[in-house]
Amino acid sequence: MSARRKLGAQVVKFAVIGVGSTVLNLLLFALLRHALGNQWANITALLICTVINTALNRRYTFGARGTGGAARVQLQSLVLLAITVAMTSGALEILRQTDPHADSLVSTGTVAVGNVIATVIRFLLLRRWFAPAAPEVVAAESAPTAL
Structure with missing residues (x-):
């Protein structure tokens, strides 16, 4: 599989998992915000x-199998x-300062x-963490070095 096609497949899988995670996140937020x-x-x-999200992306988006490295x-x-948390909490704080009585829809949209x-x-960080090292990098790292 070409690198471009592999990237495209990863983006699609990441997006599907991300949409599901976002829907779950927003639903949980909306349910918990009053309490x-x-x-x-x-x-x-x-x-x-x-x-x-991390467990699903590890397995399905980036193809990591087994429990090695899961922790x-x-x-x-x-x-x-x-x-x-920094992005969403910051957005909520801005909302609180501009509209302290915002309803659930506006608050949930802000989190989104x-x-x-x-x-x-x-995506950028997960892709980097799961990308296998390039063969030339692995070879260079395993080659003996002269002192």
């Missing part, structure tokens, strides 16, 4: 969805979670906008 408040509902929904990837996903920004960053 927990916007920020805690956002963080709770993101935490749940990040674990699910490392989930730890790396905490970086992604932090980025997403923050998620879109974080999603681009998420």
Whole structure:
């Protein structure tokens, strides 16, 4: 499979998983926001969805099989979670300052906008983490070096 075709397949799989994760995230946020408040509902929904999203992308988008490296990837996903929390919480704070009585639809839309920004960053980082090393890089790293 050509590199371009492989990238295209990864983008499609990532998008399908991302849409499902986003729908779940927004649903959880909308359900939890009255009980927990916007920020805690956002963080709770993101935490749940990040674990699910990372596991699905690891297996289906980037083809990682088995449990080897799964814990490392989930730890790396905490970086992604932090980025997403920063984007969505920042968006919610801007909303709070501009419209402190925004309804659920506006609040949920605000979270969605923050998620879109974080999603681009998420794809780039996950692709980098799952990309196998190029053969010349592996050969260079395993070759003995002269002192």
